[in-house]
Amino acid sequence: MVVTAGIPRKPGMTRDELLAVNSRIVGDVVTRAIAASPEAILICVTNPLDVMTDLAWKRSGLPSSRVMGMGGVLDSARFAYFIAEATGAAIGEVEALVVGAHGDAMVPLPRLSTVAGRPLTELLPAEEVDEVVRRTVFGGAEVVSLLKTGSAFYAPGVSVAAMVEAILADASVVLPSCVRLDGQYGVTGIHMTVPAVLGRAGVLAVPELPLEPAELAAVQASAAQVAEQIAALESAGA
Helix, strand or coil: CCCCCCCCCCCCCCHHHHHHHHHHHHHHHHHHHHHHEEEEEEEECCCCCHHHHHHHHHCCCCHHHHHHEECHHHHHCCCCCCCHHHCCHHHHHHHEEECCCCCCCCCEEEHHHHECCHHHHHHCHHHHHHHHHHHHCHHHHHHHHCCCCCCCCCCHHHHHHHHHHHHHHHCCEEEEEEEEEEEEHHHEEEEEEEEEEEECCCEEEEECCCCCCHHHHHHHHHHHHHHHHHHHHHCCCC
């Protein structure tokens, strides 16, 4: 089950501003859909992604292994594109990784992103790495500003299709996915993007990356922002 229901972002609108209206939509859709398909695996695409995935998990009553969100595949693909553009490399030579919240608090990981096996941090000066990271973080807003009447759709569609294929094919492949963490990276009870192993049963495992202290701090700060959004939604009675 892929949940895309909700209103899209408009120019000048943040993902957080979608929170109130889309929480009502996602809550209703998930409740109705799970009643008809109680054995489903659920992939949430609606923004704000991390909070909506958490809401979908709570409303569905499904095990956390069967509820996930699509954001990391998309963010990592954007990161890879900007890396290829900055380095002149073919996109096929780039391996890029973004973790954390799907939004302004996302955490691109240049040290763990490579071009032909070499870390990005060895290929570009720090200021150029920072610019690639900045464009990745605000890539969604850039698309919204260009489209004017909606948000990105082609790359998100391809990204969620990759997750669906991994599950249907029981591929046991690692994809950056919004999953519920249970102590990984010092985070518990929050849905957020990290590398996860996807297969026929949903989320099969959540292997931990070897992060440096600054990277881990950024991931935990991103998780704290998601926790604040979840708390705000719960206080509003959603």
